[in-house]
């Protein structure tokens with residue numbers, strides 16, 4: 001079956017994949033990247049995303065984004081972009097659904113605290129952890145640890161990486177040292193991620209009451225589209241006007257990205273994925289859109305991610321993660337048996353990081369209570 005028939009020459013072709021660590025026969029009715037996507041969906045780490053924080057704690061409301069719904073939105077936006085540019089939708093979908101698999105509970109604060117706790121033990125990076133999940137931690141198959149994904153999907157998962165860690169990753173880490181680029185599908189997934197969170201965080205921010213419509217008028221990109229909606233549907237009530245505005249913003253960002261990238265691709269005319277890797281980034285926003293999304297990000301950072309109510313959650317969450325880590329490190333006997341490592345402090349610390357990173361928000365809260373509360377035994 002030819003899975004690559006409709007792809008541009010510079011796309012990632014399933015038939016030319018650099019393959020898997022453990023060689024497997026082809027999947028028959030599915031392309032290599034479809035198979036990767038399917039393995040990701042069936043993984044345990046994927047189901048955990050449902051109960052992991054994006055910005056708001058999982059139990060703060062039923063309608064806020066979680067890591068799971070965020071990942072699905074990234075996949076949706078990513079597939080649209082991929083199809084418009086003749087790129088491999090299946091690979092983009094696999095990368096998008098897997099991109100946050102290594103995320104700790106409680107969003108970014110969890111990763112920052114775990115990184116501090118692990119500073120004498122090799123540190124903690126959530127991108128690298130996502131790779132560790134699919135390469136080692138998932139226990140699903142008889143023949144190997146992890147999901148045995150293709151090189152291209154693993155490359156897309158590893159968005160950033162320190163040089164020290166890149167050196168240990170062989171072929172996969174090489175691009176961080178020679179500063180070459182990943183596939184266009186990986187570049188695209190990264191920007192689909194950005195389009196998704198910039199837009200859904202506005203929605204969640206307003207829904208939570210931490211942001212107000214009046215405040216949002218400061219953001220040019222939002223104000224402009226909001227004005228268009230008002231002109232088109234005068235008097236449209238609150239949420240519908242908001243959804244219309246966000247819809248127009250997503251459309252504007254995706255259209256800009258497709259147009260800018262198509263022009264760059266035309267000019268650079270890469271003939272293969274190898275040419276792509278040797279070129280500068282070819283999936284980009286126009287300078288104007290880049291400036292506007294940067295302004296939006298700055299606004300969200302100052303007014304939402306650092307809102308005092310979010311800060312309270314962050315401080316509390318960081319305490320939970322730090323105290324769990326310290327308790328396990330001091331007394332590894334508190335850990336479930338298969339996380340206990342005798343006589344190797346480095347490996348023990350890494351196992352603790354794996355255990356904590358794998359927790360959902362509510363599991364971490366419960367575990368903290370089980371260990372520290374004198375009212376719960």
Ligand code: MG
Pocket residue numbers: 070099100193
């Ligand atoms: Mg993300």
